[in-house]
Amino acid sequence: xxxxxxxxxxxxxxxxxxxxxxxxxxxxxxxxxxxxxxxxxxxxxxxxxxxxxxxxxxxxxxxxxxxxxxxxxxxxxxxxxxxxxxxxxxxxxxxxxxxxxxxxxxxxxxxxxxxxxxxxxxxxxxxxxxxxx
Amino acid sequence: xxxxxxxxxxxxxxxxxxxxxxxxxxxxxxxxxxxxxxxxxxxxxxxxxxxxxxxxxxxxxxxxxxxxxxxxxxxxxxxxxxxxxxxxxxxxxxxxxxxxxxxxxxxxxxxxxxxxxxxxxxxxxxxxxxxxxxxxxxxxxxxxxxxxxxxxxxxxxxxxxxxxxxxxxxxxxxxxxxx
Numbered sequence: 289x290x291x292x293x294x295x296x297x298x299x300x301x302x303x304x305x306x307x308x309x310x311x312x313x314x315x316x317x318x319x320x321x322x323x324x325x326x327x328x329x330x331x332x333x334x335x336x337x338x339x340x341x342x343x344x345x346x347x348x349x350x351x352x353x354x355x356x357x358x359x360x361x362x363x364x365x366x367x368x369x370x371x372x373x374x375x376x377x378x379x380x381x382x383x384x385x386x387x388x389x390x391x392x393x394x395x396x397x398x399x400x401x402x403x404x405x406x407x408x409x410x411x412x413x414x415x416x417x418x419x420x421x
Numbered sequence: 422x423x424x425x426x427x428x429x430x431x432x433x434x435x436x437x438x439x440x441x442x443x444x445x446x447x448x449x450x451x452x453x454x455x456x457x458x459x460x461x462x463x464x465x466x467x468x469x470x471x472x473x474x475x476x477x478x479x480x481x482x483x484x485x486x487x488x489x490x491x492x493x494x495x496x497x498x499x500x501x502x503x504x505x506x507x508x509x510x511x512x513x514x515x516x517x518x519x520x521x522x523x524x525x526x527x528x529x530x531x532x533x534x535x536x537x538x539x540x541x542x543x544x545x546x547x548x549x550x551x552x553x554x555x556x557x558x559x560x561x562x563x564x565x566x567x568x569x570x571x572x573x574x575x576x577x578x579x580x581x582x583x584x585x586x587x588x589x590x591x592x593x594x595x596x597x598x599x600x
Binding site for chain 1: 450454458469470471472475476478479482483486544547548551552563564566567570571
């Protein structure tokens with residue numbers, strides 16, 4: 289499956305879902321005018337991606353983890369619901385037997401971003417790697 | 422017509438009240454984006470090592486988005502207000518916008534419900550709303566809960582009745598500068 293790359297705008301994050309390195313990064317600021325319009329294709333891509341993995345899984349014995357990276361400066365509460373949707377899809381990856389690492393990057397001055405990460409991690413019941421910058 | 426002396430009074434008032442940003446107008450996404458760009462630069466100048474600039478920015482965005490979520494759809498009354506003030510001990514963000522009187526009781530109820538909650542209950546409510554089905558109603562609710570959590574619930578509101586149909590809805594958040 290081809291990688292998904294969406295350039296950042298002033299109100300929407302950069303998406304780099306790299307299928308060669310299996311590193312999937314969402315970074316920047318997220319308060320799109322229409323969050324559904326922005327995130328639906330992104331979520332659909334991840335769902336489709338798992339389908340291609342399901343095919344490859346049979347050929348692969350020793351899988352390296354899929355690394356999902358959240359490196360957001362800011363996200364609004366509407367975006368929060370879509371981030372939750374993405375995490376729920378990733379949770380399904382884990383349930384299906386894939387190894388998934390979630391990295392939550394946060395500005396070391398930004399306690400709210402760290403708290404938000406902890407809150408997501410608890411809610412979805414998945415362990416995050418917290419990385420400050 | 423506004424006189425030069427009136428303009429000077431406005432300036433004096435703004436200086437005395439430490440108003441960093443005052444804006445009235447129609448808040449659409451474009452206006453909001455350019456306003457936020459300007460405010461982001463202003464906050465950057467404050468050179469905060471505590472991250473207060475980030476917190477103020479976060480709450481500001483959510484407050485502005487609340488304006489559009491709760492504004493009466495009547496375009497004639499679509500003029501809203503934003504104030505950002507910096508005192509010695511705290512930042513104050515105030516938004517004001519027109520709402521329909523018939524929507525006031527439900528809005529009041531929602532605000533009162535959030536205002537009386539402590540931090541743990543707020544987080545619980547936030548989690549419930551985040552996992553609940555997505556509607557316009559609860560996405561707006563999530564914003565207010567988010568502001569309450571980030572400001573340690575220093576929210577106040579008021580409704581000034583204007584006429585039989587509309588009221589002016591004021592929403593204020595204080596953010597302590599000291600952690």
